[in-house]
Amino acid sequence: MNIIKFYQKGTYTVGNRLVSEEERTTQSSQERTNSITCGHRACQGCGEALGARYAIDSAMRATNNQLIAVNATGCLEVFTTPYPETSWQIPWIHSLFGNAAAVATGVAAAQRIKGRDNVRVIAQGGDGGTTDIGFGCLSGMFERNDDVLYICYDNQAYMNTGVQRSSATPPAARTATTPPVGPEPGNVFGTGKNVPLIAMAHNIPYVATAAVADLRDLEAKVTKAMGIRGARYIHILVPCPLGWGSAAHDTVRVARLAVESGIFPLFEAEHGVVTNSTAIRRQVPVADYLLAQRRFAHLFKKGKPVDDRAGRLQAMADENIRRYNLLRGEETDR
Amino acid sequence: MLKQTEGSHAVAEAVGLCRPEVICAYPITPQTHIVEGLGELVKSGHLKGCEYINVESEFAALSVAIGASAAGARAYTATSSQGLLFMAEAVYNASGLGLPIVMTLGNRAIGAPINIWNDHSDAMALRDAGWIQLFAETNQEAVDLHIQAFKLAEILSCPVMVCVDGFILTHAVERIDVPEQELVDAFLPPYEPVQVLDPKDPVSIGAMVGPEAFTEVRYLEHHKQMRALDLIPELSAEFKSIFGRDAGGLVRPYRTEGADTIVVAMGSVNGTIKDVIDDRREAGDKIGCLSICSFRPFPLEEVRAELLGVRRIVVLEKSLAVGLGGVLASHVRMALRGRNQLVYTLIAGLGGRPILKKSLSAFLSKVEAEPHADVHFLDLKNDIVEREIERASQQRRSGPTAENVLKHIGSPMAGLV
Numbered sequence: 001m002n003i004i005k006f007y008q009k010g011t012y013t014v015g016n017r018l019v020s021e022e023e024r025t026t027q028s029s030q031e032r033t034n035s036i037t038c039g040h041r042a043c044q045g046c047g048e049a050l051g052a053r054y055a056i057d058s059a060m061r062a063t064n065n066q067l068i069a070v071n072a073t074g075c076l077e078v079f080t081t082p083y084p085e086t087s088w089q090i091p092w093i094h095s096l097f098g099n100a101a102a103v104a105t106g107v108a109a110a111q112r113i114k115g116r117d118n119v120r121v122i123a124q125g126g127d128g129g130t131t132d133i134g135f136g137c138l139s140g141m142f143e144r145n146d147d148v149l150y151i152c153y154d155n156q157a158y159m160n161t162g163v164q165r166s167s168a169t170p171p172a173a174r175t176a177t178t179p180p181v182g183p184e185p186g187n188v189f190g191t192g193k194n195v196p197l198i199a200m201a202h203n204i205p206y207v208a209t210a211a212v213a214d215l216r217d218l219e220a221k222v223t224k225a226m227g228i229r230g231a232r233y234i235h236i237l238v239p240c241p242l243g244w245g246s247a248a249h250d251t252v253r254v255a256r257l258a259v260e261s262g263i264f265p266l267f268e269a270e271h272g273v274v275t276n277s278t279a280i281r282r283q284v285p286v287a288d289y290l291l292a293q294r295r296f297a298h299l300f301k302k303g304k305p306v307d308d309r310a311g312r313l314q315a316m317a318d319e320n321i322r323r324y325n326l327l328r329g330e331e332t333d334r
Numbered sequence: 335m336l337k338q339t340e341g342s343h344a345v346a347e348a349v350g351l352c353r354p355e356v357i358c359a360y361p362i363t364p365q366t367h368i369v370e371g372l373g374e375l376v377k378s379g380h381l382k383g384c385e386y387i388n389v390e391s392e393f394a395a396l397s398v399a400i401g402a403s404a405a406g407a408r409a410y411t412a413t414s415s416q417g418l419l420f421m422a423e424a425v426y427n428a429s430g431l432g433l434p435i436v437m438t439l440g441n442r443a444i445g446a447p448i449n450i451w452n453d454h455s456d457a458m459a460l461r462d463a464g465w466i467q468l469f470a471e472t473n474q475e476a477v478d479l480h481i482q483a484f485k486l487a488e489i490l491s492c493p494v495m496v497c498v499d500g501f502i503l504t505h506a507v508e509r510i511d512v513p514e515q516e517l518v519d520a521f522l523p524p525y526e527p528v529q530v531l532d533p534k535d536p537v538s539i540g541a542m543v544g545p546e547a548f549t550e551v552r553y554l555e556h557h558k559q560m561r562a563l564d565l566i567p568e569l570s571a572e573f574k575s576i577f578g579r580d581a582g583g584l585v586r587p588y589r590t591e592g593a594d595t596i597v598v599a600m601g602s603v604n605g606t607i608k609d610v611i612d613d614r615r616e617a618g619d620k621i622g623c624l625s626i627c628s629f630r631p632f633p634l635e636e637v638r639a640e641l642l643g644v645r646r647i648v649v650l651e652k653s654l655a656v657g658l659g660g661v662l663a664s665h666v667r668m669a670l671r672g673r674n675q676l677v678y679t680l681i682a683g684l685g686g687r688p689i690l691k692k693s694l695s696a697f698l699s700k701v702e703a704e705p706h707a708d709v710h711f712l713d714l715k716n717d718i719v720e721r722e723i724e725r726a727s728q729q730r731r732s733g734p735t736a737e738n739v740l741k742h743i744g745s746p747m748a749g750l751v
Binding site for chain 2: 065066067068070071077078081082083086088089090091092093094095096098099102103104105106107108109110111112113114119136137139140143144
């Protein structure tokens with residue numbers, strides 16, 4: 001699929017009506033599979049539900065509906081399967097919190113041995129199930145180059161258990177285990193744990209980041225990933241209104257602010273080398289992103305930074321902009 | 335075919351004969367030779383139609399098996415000791431999902447202190463995880479139990495753990511009859527899953543279950559194991575009809591006729607016990623033994639029947655329920671509920687300590703002569719224990735226990751040179 005650079009003025013929504021049939025999104029198609037069907041129990045404005053819906057439907061289209069999904073424990077697992085109801089219209093298994101990648105390896109091995117090479121496997125989990133407890137299994141799956149696409153829906157904390165800090169929680173963020181109190185309120189300024197870069201260090205065929213701000217881009221990356229054999233990783237930023245303290249109707253806007261500020265860079269990498277990044281179209285200060293979320297409220301007083309921490313977050317965004325060459329002066333807002 | 339071979343290698347061959355489709359391997363002593371053997375079988379092309387996956391942990395090993403089994407493949411792995419504990423969460427998960435995975439457990443002690451030698455602490459730690467647990471008495475039985483295990487697991491859709499004493503069996507070279515492929519094929523049909531991840535017929539597996547149904551799901555797991563109480567003897571009989579030898583079953587009595595004393599135990603130690611019983615029978619002692627092959631499900635009625643009218647029962651076990659005494663002994667007492675029979679717990683062979691005929695016989699003479707304390711530690715070095723208790727009471731910072739005990743004992747090689 002071509003990278004579409006046409007944006008409707010004002011809403012930034014990609015106009016399907018304005019592109020040819022084959023370039024339209026999976027979601028706009030009447031053939032979309034609704035793999036996660038309606039009636040699930042996600043919160044209003046859930047970024048993960050949105051991201052998963054687009055990702056899985058695209059993977060279904062790319063595999064001619066020959067798809068099996070493995071799910072780590074977490075919000076996505078809980079809100080889609082309040083049995084006897086299930087939102088999953090595809091074969092789906094949940095085993096444990098930390099083993100989705102390994103279970104997917106097993107499912108993929110079974111397909112190979114049974115001669116069902118057309119049946120493809122996706123593993124998915126939140127940031128806790130991916131960057132923390134499931135990290136060992138994830139790295140093992142990468143290293144063996146098993147034929148699995150792993151999708152991390154990153155909402156930057158353990159939301160299912162009530163917003164506790166994970167290794168994907170950004171510095172200074174308020175969570176239930178990093179309260180905004182004391183001399184250094186919120187999460188620590190650690191060194192970070194950039195799992196897309198760690199995935200790249202395994203030299204796997206495909207790594208990408210995406211956000212629910214640009215769903216066409218997300219669909220294109222999932223589609224591309226399903227056209228490749230071997231271990232693949234897509235890390236999707238999915239805002240969580242509950243955990244982030246953002247308005248439910250602002251999920252897409254907050255994700256866009258993350259992308260447009262440079263704090264969450266969108267890029268693709270093949271065999272360990274960055275091959276593409278999405279240029280920032282209209283740069284915004286990180287403060288705009290932070291101010292949209294109550295988890296960063298303690299960094300500001302009357303809209304002004306209380307100390308240097310907001311500046312340090314801006315410096316992180318600046319470093320991303322430099323590293324991934326995000327300000328290329330490209331004319332994209334046509 | 336009769337051959338002189340190592341237990342682990344024979345188990346690997348037996349597993350290979352069962353035509354597994356996915357094998358996941360992570361090394362831990364004393365299980366290593368089993369997965370090495372299987373790796374060779376797959377890589378050399380002798381075992382066809384099988385994926386051999388080297389994983390990064392035991393947790394991953396069983397997780398890969400879970401995925402493979404749920405996708406309809408016959409899955410196998412093996413572990414020991416710390417490895418079993420590291421995969422504990424997945425052990426419960428496999429049974430909860432009803433996946434017929436077969437796993438060899440090369441029984442080994444659990445640390446700290448770290449110890450690679452044999453006892454049953456690992457199997458006992460996960461006795462309530464919903465797996466069927468079968469204990470092999472000999473390497474021949476280890477081979478035969480694996481063949482039965484796949485069939486048992488797949489009939490019930492319940493995972494089976496075959497417990498094989500680490501080193502004592504896994505590393506012992508002896509005469510073993512490794513069956514012919516045709517016989518195994520006649521006994522074990524291809525795996526027909528009761529649930530499978532298939533795009534043609536999508537199902538959700540592993541949903542959240544609340545108080546409204548959790549008890550029922552657990553009851554059904556229990557019900558499977560109650561069915562296994564009938565199935566295990568049936569499969570043992572069917573196995574005999576095809577392979578011509580006894581293997582498996584629930585319990586196995588030895589010279590129990592008219593016995594005043596019966597020793598109950600699991601696994602390879604029954605060999606030593608039988609030797610002691612032969613000696614003591616010769617000397618006029620009315621004594622026998624009962625080998626428990628199926629620990630899960632635990633055959634309460636069979637144990638109760640076998641121990642009917644016996645004056646005293648000595649439960650020899652290679653594990654310690656710290657703060658209580660014996661695990662197996664508690665089970666035997668449950669089997670004997672309402673009966674006034676003496677049950678002694680004899681903790682023996684922990685961390686690979688040899689269980690000597692002399693020591694065992696001396697203990698049996700003692701309990702046959704007069705009543706004895708409930709729990710006894712065979713060959714416990716009382717002087718060392720008492721000295722350490724005394725030493726530790728002298729100062730607050732008394733240091734690490736194991737290292738102090740070792741310092742006092744000195745090198746285990748010192749007495750040998």
